[in-house]
Amino acid sequence: MQPQSPPPPPPPPGRESKGGARGASARLGGLPRWSLWVLVGVLLLGFVLAGFFPSEPREDLTYSEFRTAVLDGQVQxxxxxxxxxxxxxxxxxxxxxxxxxxxxxxxxxxxxxxxRDQGVEVSYVTPSPSFIAAILPYIIVFGLFIGFFIWMQRRAQGQMSGVMNIGKSKAKPYDTERPGTTFDDVAGYEGVKQEITEVVDFLRHPEKFAEIGARIPKGVLLVGPPGTGKTLIARAVAGEAGVPFLSVTGSDFMEMFVGVGASRVRDLFQTAKKMGKAIIFVDEIDSIGRKRGAGLGGGHDEREQTLNQMLSEMDGFEATEGIVMMAATNRPDILDPALLRPGRFDRQVVVPLPESEERLAILKVHCKSKRLAADVDLNTVAKGTPGMSGADLANLVNEAALYAVRAGDDEIHNRHFDMARDRVLMGQRRESMALSDQEKEVIAYHEAGHAVCAAVLPHADPVHKVTILPTGMALGVTQQLPEERHIYRQDYIEDSLVVRMGGRIAEEVVYGVYSTGANNDLTGATDLATKMVREWGMSERVGPQAWSGGNQVFLGESMMASKEYSDDTARVIDEEVERILREQQQRCRDTLHENRNGLDLVARALLERETIDGAEVSRLIELGRGTAEELPERESVTTD
Structure with a gap:
């Protein structure tokens, strides 16, 4: 028999229902309080205006008509x-x-x-103003004076109430009466659901754990890249367990006043204890849970006090009380070790980027309310979007719908998904940018160099699309669709280096000079080669040694850390990075010389059509290999 759900939480202090005393004072007879003042004002205005209107109707005469009436003896x-x-x-x-x-x-x-001759009785009067008209200016001035003081008093009370409530928690409660989120609303992530099912079972049936003496973890830390649905999973846990859910972000604890963060932490845990069973969810906990004393000059004192209070509160309740704390972050490396020790956040649940099947399930969820055409295959879309998070996939579906609306279609077609994927991966196309013929040819050979190397090398990712249209921040783009990989072999990384250098070496092979277009390629290649030597042990001279990337999170942290390797080792690392880059550069040069005709054909196709797909690139390379003697001589624009 399942235990009964806890009663709904009482209203917070200072807030009462509309049927209470506060509601009775705020409304009189079903009317707002200000309606009484409006009624008084209308009555006062009626009294004032009554003195300005005659009590009997009179006929308006001009002075000439009046004088004529007097001469005719008609005036009494x-x-x-x-x-x-x-x-x-x-x-x-x-x-x-x-x-x-x-x-x-x-x-x-x-x-x-x-x-006098006509016998008209003439009298002179000097009317005095009415009492209300006489005192009306004084009433208006006095009323404005009193109203100003009332407004100042209410403003001061509002500020004081704000100051008095500044230490209150800003957590948003979601009780069991609201429509809850369950695991059915979370597409994919079956492993993550299975791992946190224990939390749901404990909140539903705590007696089973109490009988055997087991304790549920006090804190569950959800770790994963941005957009993977960590907050949604936390809400699903509360929905499955049927308990209140308190949601707060890490930045809500911070304020300009000293001690406010710690006060809000205390109020948050007190509110949760009053609810009985509850889940406290802190999103972006790294904003208050960073390492204490790290970086130049120590940490932020207010942030550290808030973290100390949270650590103390987590030690102050037992797991059997029915309160579970969940948190989410995408930077677990900067969290304070005291947060991650057993007894606090002692369980970490990794929420990774979705796999192909999980992406398919996520796409189906986001496409439920969309009108899809018959040519749309979500399985193909899922396979063509590796590395995308759930938020990226939601954005992809929305972009496809926007493209369909712009085109005037009543359904979303497959071409709209292709356009949306290009928009998400490569960026917005810059239609207004005009390039000269010389620049177009250089860009065409640059992108053709990338495409030829990617299509020829056996371990490189396949080419999806090549364009010389300015897109995003680039003048041209060679788009590859990487396969689903979890480890990267050395031959794959070396082929990736060759592909990165393909544009620069293509310019060298064709024109004999370099351009600035390879800046980003060289930066990525250098970073990749450095990781091969320093982190992945892919150098014979350095041997099986690995060091961190050297990018410290906090300012000044590298000054406090000891040097990981000697100057001689640093020189060897630099030499090995240079050797790897030069070897792969020579491989790239040899590859392009062997496929020179294919390089020319791909570049010409780009100049003619501006955008070609991966299948066309492979066909042109094969054509260049088979009919080399039949190709006409290449005509190029000189760079002088």
Missing amino acids: DIEIDNNNGDIDGELEDGTLFTTTGPVDGGIPDEDLRIL
Whole structure:
């Protein structure tokens, strides 16, 4: 019988439901609190405006019409306003009227005489403003003054509440009532799922482990390259176990105030303990879990205090309490050793880049909501994307969908996946870049040199596509599709060096001079040859010795470390790197001389069509070998 799930966690302190006291104070009778102030304002405005509108309707007359009515004996009495000269009166038939008389100097004496002769009763009034109109300016000023102080008080309270809550954890809780992520949502990675199934079993059936005396690891560290789905796997563990999930990133602990990180760590673990069973997930833990005291001048004091508090909290609870801590990083080499010792993060689960079958499963997940054409073979796409992570594959599918929309198609075709793969691997094509004919020919022979070496050498990766169109940061690209490999033999690495040098040597064979286009090729070849000698033991003179790459993570760490080898050994390493590069350069030169006709054919095809595929490269090389005597003489543009 499965144990009952723990009750949902109580709301955090200071937060109550809408039906509580806070909700009753925030709303009155189902209306917002500010509606009362709006009602008061409307009533006040009604009282003010009432004094400016006449209580009885009156007929508007011009002064000339009023004077004519007086001469005709139709006016009974009038009332003259001393402030603005307005005249209100009543006609003999009872009609009320109003008109505007002269303000400066009052009514002319002649008009007054006419009024007396006609027997019109004349009275003068000086109206005083109403009480509300009189005090309205004072009310407005006083109201603005009070409102300003209320706003300042609320702002201060908000800042104080923010300061008081600054030590609270920023973890996002995902309880069991929300739709959870399970292992079915994680495509592939069956080995990883199997390895962390123990955590799920412990959270579901802790009594089985308690009976036999077994302890589940307190911490599980997910290690893998970016984009492999470490966060998704952690959520799937919580979804399978049916327990609350607290997610936080390493940077959420850091703040400008001293001691805030440690306070947030304490609050995080206290929140987890209140939930009973829970999973605490810290993403990018390397931001706070770096080695203490490493680098020039020591470590960051606030970061170290946060790490010390986390280590203390992990020692403060037992594994039988039902709290499991999970973390993710792609740099386990920079983590503090205290984090990785038994009793803390004592289990590391490697989440590698997906294999071909796993890539196929990931592609199927991302293509569920996409409309695919009949010519799309996801198995072929999966085999043609080695080294891509789950995030890369999701981006690939989205790019293919975008290309389909741009082309006006209602389905995603295979050509759209090819275009998306080229976009992801090689970069965006630069249509606006204009090259001269001379530069195009140099680039064509450069890329043809890479392509010929890759197609001829037995251990090199096959050629997929060659183009002389400016793409990404390169003026031309030779794209190879590497096969699925987990170890690299020396003959494969040596052929890779030959392929890297193919562009530079092709320029030497054809033109007799070099260009700057081989800068990136030489950098990669030198780095590869250095690793052969210093790290992989592929040099007879150096022998079976290996040293690290020498790239220290922290500034100043190399100053504190002792020298790994003597100056004589460093000289031997440099000589061996130079020897390997020169030997592979000569191999490349011999290869291109043997396939000179194929080199010319590939270069001409690139100049004519700008882009050719790997099958066309192989066909042109075979054509060059079989019909060498029938090829016309090569015409080239000189570089002078």
